[in-house]
Amino acid sequence: MRDNSILRCWRALLGVLAGFFGVRSEAAREQDFKEGRALHFVVIGLLMAAGFVIFVIFLVRWALSLSGV
Amino acid sequence: MSTLDTAVPGLHEEHHGPAKGLGRWLFTTNHKDIGTLYLWFSLLMFLTGGVMALLIRSELFQPGLQLVEPGFFNQLTTMHGLIMVFGAVMPAFVGLANWMVPLMIGAPDMALPRMNNWSFWILPFAFAILISTLFMDGGAPNFGWTFYAPLSTTYAPPSVTYFIFSIHIMGASSIMGAINIIATILNMRAPGMTMMKLPLFVWTWLITAFLLIAVMPVLAGVVTMMLMDIHFGTSFFNAAGGGDPVLFQHVFWFFGHPEVYIMILPAFGIVSQIIPTFSRKKLFGYASMVYATASIAVLSFLVWAHHMFTVGLPLAGELFFMFATMLIAVPTGVKVFNWVATMYRGSLTFETPMLFAVAFVVLFTIGGFSGLMLAIAPVDFQYHDTYFVVAHFHYVLVPGAIFSIMAGVYYWLPKWTGHMLDERMGKLHFWLSFIGVNITFFPMHFLGLAGMPRRIPDYALQFADFNMIASIGAFIFGFSQLLFVWNVIQNIRSREAATARVWEGAQGLEWEVPSPAPYHTHTTPPKVE
């Protein structure tokens, strides 16, 4: 059971990543919808959005430190 | 009784056919009637906003003040924007959703029919209030559709309070519409119509509806803060009282940027229905399209300040919003590639809906390119608040959102009326619109780059030629929309019967019901393979 739910979360994570990237195959999508839970996708999606913000903030800091500001 | 109903389906329909007279429209809870109401209302607003656009373009036909006073000019640009965004584009999409979502998912009606009626019928009142401000002392709102404070608070005409009230009503209407669409899609699908079989139009609308619920309260919040500043002595946006005028812009664009996607995601959905039909091929990368739409919706909340590059954000802020904007441009580009790949090696025909859809892809992409240019913050200092921006957002809204609505209307009209379209007239409308729209808005790129600011009633002489060309284009485009009205009316009165499938390559549940669609459809759930 435990493994199963971890696997599910992992799949949802991959799905959300693929969404941000904008590419997902039909077979993978079918699996997402068969096995995944909508709630997993929503929660992971929001977390990833927060992660995206943090990623861009670090990008900005890195760019600023490179240009010596 | 139930056995009788199933045995004689016709009987059931006759019992519950439309009521007669005006009462049918006032009290209707039928999704088709309400969809029709939304669409007619949106057409009326489109023509009203269009008349204002033509007045604006007439004033700008030549340098110097000819027709209107500068104060009234500002009222015109403000009302044109508000009416087109909240009165034409958004209700048209809600109307299409009302008509098509239940048909496409095999539901007998919307989930909340009474609220459906209410959400439509408060709209005419909202716009009656908004338009009545034109006749008030001090004139209509004159601070642009983005109504930046303190021009819209301390320095606003008295009619601003009516404007705030009407925005509240529009917001309530949109939220109710969105709740209804979500409830319908999540609960009313026919057995076997799983989420992964939903047509893309339904998917994009589902995501749009969530966006609406998320941002309309923000808009309501910002106008309420304005109301407090104007009448109750607060200083949210008044620096003299410790407030911050830039706060207004942050809150407004936190609503405004997702709003941009609210106006374009359903358009993506419509085009994704039409292109496969006339390519006689499945949509390339359906799964990617759904995922990309969902992620665009989430990320649209993270880029609002790219509308505010010149307000003096700190350097880190500028960089954040520039990077984020550039990154989310990619999934949008991917959609265009998907449509092109769908057409590639298909079996293409070019009926009127397809022409509008193809024009959408081409011209929306041009709008996307200028959007990409605007995302580069240092260059945006030159583009910001010029005609380059006007060209950009008209390219994504007119040949973007509006063309997709027209494509959708031509595509589904035979299903609504039961009559085929006069293709010759449809094509005439298309070509006049296509030429007109480009003559109007393409020269605006040049005007902006040459240095013409937006929202000015008069301009320096070096802008004269392109303004004249744009005005001529506007008149071609504006008057060719009368052909659209003519086409719709002729179609209703026509005798040429349409088949249930209407288009050779059409796929989906909406084409399984007869044309015209009976007053009640899918009363027993259809079978979905």
Place this chain on the structure above:
Amino acid sequence: MGTIRTIRTIISGLSLVLLPFTARAEWTVNLSPGVTEVSRSVYDLHMTIFWICVAIGCVVFGVMFWSIFHHRKSKGAKAHHFHEHTLVEIAWTLVPLGILVAMAVPATATLVKMYDPSEADLDIQITGYQWKWRYTYLDKDLDFFSNLATPREQIGNEEAKGDNYLLEVDRHLVLPTDTKIRLLLTANDVIHSWWVPALAVKKDAIPGFINEAWTRIDEPGIYRGQCAELCGQDHGFMPIVVEAVPPEQFQQWLAQVKAEKQAEAAAAEKSWTLDELMTQGEQVYLRACAACHQPTGTGVPPAFPALKGSPVALGDVGAHIDIVLNGRPGTAMQAFRDQLSATELAAVITYERNAWGNSTGEAVAPSQITRILEGNAETAGEGAQ
């Protein structure tokens, strides 16, 4: 990009037909590279991103038009039922992503440069007013307003339009070349935006806040711009004119302006006749007041009340002076104490009390205004303590 070319052909064709009817003017279809280092890098960025868009457009529209012409049903094309190709999809995501990253690098560099106003040799404060700009040369004891100079007859089409129609002002912002100049922007009423394309400077002027920008002009010349943020009725009529001169000439100009200011103060002390005041008052009125109160004094009620027959213009002169000097808070009526000289203030008040049938016959002496201004300055100073 085929469409764009067609559109351009159509546009140029149309304009050839229309050219005889239009006002003679030069055609500009692109950004100007400008006259500063920053403006040139902005121009280069603009051209790079433009050509990237053209290239992507060629590929995308190329494939599309190929399909449109060759994969038609009427040409017997059969649909190939392929859909999805993960590799292709990944490729067409990664390629644009790479291009954008490549764009982000120079863009960041330019932006960092634009955001470094340090080590400036000259500070100018720019204040946006409805509908004029005020320039304060900090530490130079120099402060003036810059108003639209295009005559109303040209705007109303009663006269031929001049070459710099709507882009000319009564007082230029004179700046030295080859000098790093820091611009401090703020506003008095609503948000304005100070934009001179040749300098690639556009920054919002926000009431209650101060924004920074900077420029270093390479070539002497006159550079014109406009307010870029909707700021009310006459948003389209508050241009900006920057006159860049070599540093020595700038010093001469500073000295000359100071001398003029002293002469003006002396003139305020002489005695003026009603006629003299009326003549100057009319000019001042048309420049500073007529946009709202209208040349006929009838105003645009309720926002801009009429002066003709108004209780203010016909009533107590002290109250009238007070409103003109200090404005009416919460309305569009501004304080003119800093905008006009004592002579101009006296003249315009006299004019308002005696024009359009307002015949009070009263003249307000410039020296009277000078005294009020001096007195108020002291009280205002105490109030601020």
